Amino acid sequence: MRPRPPAAAPAPSRQLPVSWLLVPELTNISLARGAPSPDIIAVDELRAAADRAFERDPAGAFSYGTSAGYPRLLEWISDKHGVEPDRTLATNGSMQADAFLFQALVEPGDVVVVEAPTYDRTLLALRKLGAEILAIPLEADGIDVEALARALDGGARPKLAHIIPNFQNPAGCTLSLEKRQRLLELAREHDFTIFEDDPYVELRFEGAQHPTMLSLDDGTGVVYASSFSKTVCPGIRVGYLVGPQPLIGSIRGIATGTYISPSMVAQSIVAEFCHSGAIERSIATVKKALLERRDATCAALERHLPEARFVSPEGGYFLWVDLPEGSDVASLETGARERGVIFVKGTDFLLEGGENSLRLAYSAVPPDQIEEGIARVADAYRELAGAAA
């Protein structure tokens, strides 16, 4: 329950710190940011990887390098995905990879399919480029492919479909194998590119992994992006693209014109982290913590907010919550904020709708604080429900 201030605090005779008023200090709890907490970042292994990387290849780590990225990292990425290195490009975070891809492919008026809901930054980037956004609803097993098929049959001509296949941001759901295959079929039939935006793929803590659409395709119809933000740390800012060689070639040109080259220092560290196997240990640590946090989130929702409807994610950072029809999540957000808890409103991830939904990110919060945070959100919800009654 929310700690409440005493009914009548003594009037201060002079300016004193707020804490003097005996208002219990509330710890701020962020269920808003899709980021890991510092305690699950492999700091010692990163320091050791940096030492080895700088020792091994100081010239490569400290010079400009090429726009494609640090060669030893591209080698690891190409081995992982079974493609030639000239189909890869490593960037400063996968957000940069997304931006380059959109810059290469999307012109004003082009139709781009997105999931509804989807990553808010994707929506912003596409809007800025003047794309016409075709939002297709998400289901518990990913995008509603038959709704997309109907839109295509009805004359929609998308150039690109942006899909977050695993532990989707913000909905937490995962695209089934059948739907991956159906999407590839639709892309071939209607001649659009699938942009498989997959930063959470390694963070599965239960259930079976599905193959990437990149691996199911013949090498022409899918551009794949992933990131080391969720498996190493976001501050390192390293992500990558894998795609058809001609497209990657032209994106390398855009990258040269943008920043000459991405950070070779960061990419040499990540390359060493990956080749040495430290990444596997880091992923194991992150997954263990995320599973505990996911369980704490589901249990706290069931205990404090039984009205909440959600699908428990099998991995990743996020859980999407639907509250009963008519719930005012914008006001709930204000009430939660007053109680020191932040989350992101559902409307931020949609072009329309989402007024009774919210995204909870459990990635950065230890289980006891999750419990406390959700209890405070529930307290705000009861207050609103009481006022509306």
Ligand SMILES: Cc1ncc(COP(=O)(O)O)c(C=O)c1O
């Ligand atoms: C779906 C998706 N794509 C891309 C990104 C960008 O990740 P980064 O730039 O840190 O690699 C994020 C970050 O949260 C994301 O959720």
